[in-house]
Amino acid sequence: xxxxxxxxxxxxxxxxxxxxxxxxxxxxxxxxxxxxxxxxxxxxxxxxxxxxxxxxxxxxxxxxxxxxxxxxxxxxxxxxxxxxxxxxxxxxxxxxxxxxxxxxxxxxxxxxxxxxxxxxxxxxxxxxxxxxxxxxxxxxxxxxxxxxxxxxxxxxxxxxxxxxxxxxxxxxxxxxxxxxxxxxxxx
Amino acid sequence: xxxxxxxxxxxxxxxxxxxxxxxxxxxxxxxxxxxxxxxxxxxxxxxxxxxxxxxxxxxxxxxxxxxxxxxxxxxxxxxxxxxxxxxxxxxxxxxxxxxxxxxxxxxxxxxxxxxxxxxxxxxxxxxxxxxxxxxxxxxxxxxxxxxxxxxxxxxxxxxxxxxxxxxxxxxxxxxxxxxxxxxxxxxxxxxxxxxxxxxxxxxxxxxxxxxxxxxxxxxxxxxxxxxxxxxxxxxxxxxxxxxxxxxxxxxxxxxxxxxxxxxxxxxxxxxxxxxxxxxxxxxxxxxxxxxxxxxxxxxxxxxxxxxxxxxxxxxxxxxxxxxxxxxxxxxxxxxxxxxxxxxxxxxxxxxxxxxxxxxxxxxxxxxxxxxxxxxxxxxxxxxxxxxxxxxxxxxxxxxxxxxx
Numbered sequence: 001x002x003x004x005x006x007x008x009x010x011x012x013x014x015x016x017x018x019x020x021x022x023x024x025x026x027x028x029x030x031x032x033x034x035x036x037x038x039x040x041x042x043x044x045x046x047x048x049x050x051x052x053x054x055x056x057x058x059x060x061x062x063x064x065x066x067x068x069x070x071x072x073x074x075x076x077x078x079x080x081x082x083x084x085x086x087x088x089x090x091x092x093x094x095x096x097x098x099x100x101x102x103x104x105x106x107x108x109x110x111x112x113x114x115x116x117x118x119x120x121x122x123x124x125x126x127x128x129x130x131x132x133x134x135x136x137x138x139x140x141x142x143x144x145x146x147x148x149x150x151x152x153x154x155x156x157x158x159x160x161x162x163x164x165x166x167x168x169x170x171x172x173x174x175x176x177x178x179x180x181x182x183x184x185x186x187x
Numbered sequence: 188x189x190x191x192x193x194x195x196x197x198x199x200x201x202x203x204x205x206x207x208x209x210x211x212x213x214x215x216x217x218x219x220x221x222x223x224x225x226x227x228x229x230x231x232x233x234x235x236x237x238x239x240x241x242x243x244x245x246x247x248x249x250x251x252x253x254x255x256x257x258x259x260x261x262x263x264x265x266x267x268x269x270x271x272x273x274x275x276x277x278x279x280x281x282x283x284x285x286x287x288x289x290x291x292x293x294x295x296x297x298x299x300x301x302x303x304x305x306x307x308x309x310x311x312x313x314x315x316x317x318x319x320x321x322x323x324x325x326x327x328x329x330x331x332x333x334x335x336x337x338x339x340x341x342x343x344x345x346x347x348x349x350x351x352x353x354x355x356x357x358x359x360x361x362x363x364x365x366x367x368x369x370x371x372x373x374x375x376x377x378x379x380x381x382x383x384x385x386x387x388x389x390x391x392x393x394x395x396x397x398x399x400x401x402x403x404x405x406x407x408x409x410x411x412x413x414x415x416x417x418x419x420x421x422x423x424x425x426x427x428x429x430x431x432x433x434x435x436x437x438x439x440x441x442x443x444x445x446x447x448x449x450x451x452x453x454x455x456x457x458x459x460x461x462x463x464x465x466x467x468x469x470x471x472x473x474x475x476x477x478x479x480x481x482x483x484x485x486x487x488x489x490x491x492x493x494x495x496x497x498x499x500x501x502x503x504x505x506x507x508x509x510x511x512x513x514x515x516x517x518x519x520x521x522x523x524x525x526x527x528x529x530x531x532x533x534x535x536x537x538x539x540x541x542x543x544x545x546x547x548x549x550x551x552x553x554x555x556x557x558x559x560x561x562x563x564x565x566x567x568x569x570x571x572x573x574x575x576x577x578x579x580x581x582x583x584x585x586x587x588x589x590x591x
Binding site: 026027028029055056057058059061063064075077081084086088106107108110111112115119132133134135136143144150 | 240241244246248249250253284285411412413414425427432433522523524525526527534536538540548549551553557558560561564565590591
């Protein structure tokens with residue numbers, strides 16, 4: 001266990017120096033913290049390095065650390081099928097949260113990033129089709145943020161919701177989202 | 188120059204064709220739930236597919252943030268409702284890792300056995316439903332007959348047929364009843380013969396073979412790139428099974444084969460599941476043989492409910508323990524964990540961030556069906572609309588798990 005930890009640590013340190021912070025090994029996963037602008041490069045390195053071969057992207061998810069600052073976090077879970085190792089990359093994001101997309105590294109990132117955008121409003125730059133995936137087009141707010149009420153906001157369809165309305169975010173207005181999807185019947 | 192004019196004249200004379208947008212679902216028997224596919228068709232030829240999901244979104248992850256850890260078990264049941272024991276197990280393992288505890292050995296055997304029963308139940312449905320999508324109705328009816336036996340077994344254990352919620356952090360809810368053992372032995376005797384029946388029904392069915400063999404091929408590289416897992420990835424030739432490669436519970440004590448196939452087509456995916464059911468029966472038999480006596484719950488009053496329920500009514504300590512766990516739950520140390528198991532559909536992972544309170548700060552479900560559904564984009568040779576149905580069926584998405 002320690003041999004693989006030191007190998008992963010050394011290879012990352014050789015390539016990136018101090019930029020990638022090592023967060024230790026716990027419950028079978030090696031954790032690293034990366035600044036947003038280095039995520040794609042780090043993922044590509046972990047995937048392509050012949051000794052590491054983290055070829056499988058298990059998951060991407062968002063975390064809202066409200067009221068801590070910086071508030072948001074994008075978390076990537078990578079697996080190496082040949083070596084049977086797992087790595088977690090954590091990336092703290094300010095408000096409004098933006099991070100480059102890793103869809104060019106793994107195609108599976110597409111839906112994970114769409115889900116994270118839908119639930120947390122984390123904008124994945126360079127994503128080919130960043131639409132909402134669970135909620136409908138035109139839904140306002142990002143439901144899994146900590147300041148979004150559990151029952152939603154009160155409107156004519158939701159009489160039990162909380163008073164108020166989701167905070168507007170001019171930077172993340174819907175017109176700003178690349179509309180990759182074409183119009184569909186019935187909409 | 189003349190050639191060009193000639194060509195353009197010919198083109199303008201040809202009948203004008205137009206791509207058609209076709210809406211499939213959300214209410215459609217072949218979409219296995221409420222899935223809506225927007226297809227761009229050129230005749231019968233599918234040019235582009237755009238799945239619209241979210242019709243079953245219940246906000247499991249958001250809800251979990253306001254529930255105690257024990258209360259979350261019923262929520263996990265409702266992810267992949269064909270095999271709730273696997274989901275329970277995945278969640279329990281994640282929390283146990285955070286707490287730094289392990290369930291007693293007997294409880295681990297019970298959980299593994301139930302997870303394998305669930306695997307058979309999940310695979311049975313798709314073994315029958317894929318042929319039904321392609322017009323062979325019979326197999327599903329037989330598969331449902333066997334699924335009924337599993338439902339009865341689960342009912343005998345937990346009292347519930349579908350949403351068992353039988354796992355607890357640090358063990359299981361109750362011990363197995365005595366009448367369960369002869370019943371499951373009987374099932375293990377009967378079931379391999381029944382699998383042969385399905386094979387006889389379908390392996391010689393030329394229509395079924397024509398509709399699945401060589402259709403919807405996904406290469407190993409594409410499969411990994413698209414994040415497929417479970418039988419869908421193994422059917423493409425990737426020999427990866429979390430039960431064997433990152434053994435959890437008592438899987439390292441069991442002897443079973445990981446089924447792979449090289450073809451990567453719809454038939455291979457169907458075939459893998461049929462073979463996996465045989466392996467599951469082997470695992471269940473080994474569990475029954477090896478299962479030791481002992482406690483079914485960890486001996487930690489701060490985490491586990493009182494074993495003897497009658498004591499709650501006559502002992503102050505047991506009453507307080509029960510009340511405390513029901514009303515406030517137990518605290519989980521600060522930290523984060525990603526724990527994955529081999530669920531019937533693939534890698535089911537729970538990422539839990541704990542802030543030290545009795546409720547998770549963040550719970551993320553890495554649901555295999557959600558990712559497997561993206562496999563539709565990796566299919567290279569499903570040209571026709573009817574093949575799309577076969578591919579969708581063979582990827583085996585459960586919409587409750589896709590939508591969370």
